[in-house]
Amino acid sequence: MLSDSHAHLASSAFADEVEEVLARAAAAGVSRVVAVGCDVASSRRSLELAERYPQVWATVGLHPTYVTEEPQEDWLEQLGAMAGHPRCVAVGETGLDFYHPAPEGWAWEDYVERQRACFAAQLALAAACGKNVVVHQRDRSGTACWEAIKGMVGPFQGRLRAVFHCWLHSWEEARPVVEQGHLISFTGIATYKNAAVVEACARQAAAGSFMLETDSPYLAPVPQRGKRNEPAFLRETAAHVARVRGVSVEALGAMTDAVAEGFFRFS
Numbered sequence: 721m722l723s724d725s726h727a728h729l730a731s732s733a734f735a736d737e738v739e740e741v742l743a744r745a746a747a748a749g750v751s752r753v754v755a756v757g758c759d760v761a762s763s764r765r766s767l768e769l770a771e772r773y774p775q776v777w778a779t780v781g782l783h784p785t786y787v788t789e790e791p792q793e794d795w796l797e798q799l800g801a802m803a804g805h806p807r808c809v810a811v812g813e814t815g816l817d818f819y820h821p822a823p824e825g826w827a828w829e830d831y832v833e834r835q836r837a838c839f840a841a842q843l844a845l846a847a848a849c850g851k852n853v854v855v856h857q858r859d860r861s862g863t864a865c866w867e868a869i870k871g872m873v874g875p876f877q878g879r880l881r882a883v884f885h886c887w888l889h890s891w892e893e894a895r896p897v898v899e900q901g902h903l904i905s906f907t908g909i910a911t912y913k914n915a916a917v918v919e920a921c922a923r924q925a926a927a928g929s930f931m932l933e934t935d936s937p938y939l940a941p942v943p944q945r946g947k948r949n950e951p952a953f954l955r956e957t958a959a960h961v962a963r964v965r966g967v968s969v970e971a972l973g974a975m976t977d978a979v980a981e982g983f984f985r986f987s
């Protein structure tokens with residue numbers, strides 16, 4: 721059994737196809753999917769999917785690249801109201817993104833400040849309602865984004881756990897935060913020929929320190945690279961990570977599944 725710990729099921733890429741997507745996932749052994757919200761509308765839609773399908777759970781959050789686009793001024797109150805839903809298993813996707821340029825009309829400093837404010841608010845929300853957080857980070861070069869994220873998550877030590885999703889750094893970078901109780905997770909990037917650092921990290925990461933995810937509809941693993949990704953393709957990433965770790969897909973699935981259960985507390 722495998723759990724897709726991060727899929728944008730509410731994305732328009734899946735439109736009215738969610739039922740078929742989930743059926744293909746089940747056929748591939750992916751029996752649980754965490755539908756991740758990026759703004760108020762997709763968070764609400766993710767919760768609706770979680771209400772409709774027993775194998776789906778939801779997160780509610782405002783993604784760092786959406787902070788200037790969210791049309792709902794009371795987004796935080798709305799997320800707060802949704803976070804208490806029994807099928808909501810985490811707050812996020814939130815975090816910082818230093819990769820994409822500031823949107824038109826925004827100075828870079830103001831854009832980053834807005835991202836920080838929204839991230840801080842969601843960390844506080846998660847701590848207040850006893851949920852963990854799904855954290856996005858992306859940098860252009862270097863680790864400024866990662867350093868900023870660590871600095872902001874640090875004060876919440878003991879009150880929440882974070883999963884640093886779509887992990888692209890080394891195991892050396894991950895180990896200190898894993899030792900604080902946080903997690904990393906691997907996408908299909910682990911299967912890419914040009915992602916040796918990620919593959920090495922997937923090989924070295926301690927058992928119990930990571931989850932697997934598709935981040936679908938983005939980042940399809942080899943051999944589907946370039947196509948629309950979907951939860952069923954988690955199988956390819958799992959097969960690759962199992963191979964580099966020298967374990968069976970079943971063993972890897974059981975381990976990462978237990979990690980997902982501990983983090984999201986599915987019920």
Ligand SMILES: [Zn+2]
Pocket residue numbers: 726728756813935
């Ligand atoms: Zn995502």
